[in-house]
Amino acid sequence: MNDSPRRKELTRQAAQLFVQEGFDRTTVRMLAQEMGIKSGSLFHHFRDKQEILAAVIEEGTQNALAIARETLQQCDNTPEARLHAMARAHLETLLTDRNAHVVALYEWRRLDTAARDHLSHLRDAYEALWEEVIDEALAAGLIHGDRFLVSRFVMGALNWTVRWYDPSGARSPDDLARELVAMISRPAT
Template sequence: MTLVNASSRRKELIRIAARLFVVEGFDRTTVRMMAQEMGIKSGSLFHHFRDKQEILCAVIEEGMHNALALARLALDEASATPGARLDAMVRAHLETLLTDRNAHVVALYEWRRLDNESRSHLVHLRDAYEALWKQVIDEALDAGLIRGDPLSVRRFVLGALNWTVRWYDPEGPRSPESLARELVTMITHNPSAS
């Protein structure tokens, strides 16, 4: 199963499906609804996708590829210090949430709807993204910037970041950069404050 396709039409269909999955939920979104939103006949949808499950997989895959690309770029551009790398990952994750919100929300809330084949296809992307976080969190722990169990810290940080899709207003007064700085300040250990 290779779902990544450079076709601009397919990418547009994926974006429309992502929005519908967020608004209606995967289970309530019908092929007819998707086709209507896409301006095509229901049967034409199957020219691009095998079934609704493949559409869900494509939405999540697209979002995961984008998240990985943003994270890798942020780490490449960051200085080598653990604090700078942590800040870069937090900013990249928030950027992913803001630029690709629907795909990210679908991945968070509809992952459980994936069938075994789709989940097996996507798990390497999830693992690659989590490996980046593991490396950055481990570096911050080793440097004494963060305290705690590595797995718990990683889950806490990602959980806090992921929850911003529910409350953060990109049109509001707080910029993504200031939000990222605030989160990093909250989770890092300041030895002089002890």
């Protein structure tokens, strides 16, 4: 995909509009107006609205992967530190790229088959990072349960924060990550 700064800016603006209006209700005319360009000019950067949606989700998922990988490289190599790091990275993604994250969560089903097939490897890579960290925590006895269920529970809880979390509120993302780890961790015996 074209990685020009203008296309990236248009992608960010489209993400905001998709969050506000929903993908189905967002028209090409609305996108062009939000972006400050003529409708025809939009097609200089994207083939159609479907490609815009794919670009929003791709950029957001790539950012989430980059944040998660960097955070894991910088943390202690203990299962608890890595679990905390992944939770913190996920929350960081919500703070730095909220619109793209919300679009990926709620509009993934709107992607056409070709775009879904193209983007599945990014989603799968992100989920694989979570599964690796959860496997380590399970093996260390830090948490217990079925990996599939634990990963869905954790990611579901983190994803839901887009609905209620206030970054200017009393709890920092680090506080939330710490609380999450404490909730799912097995008490010391």
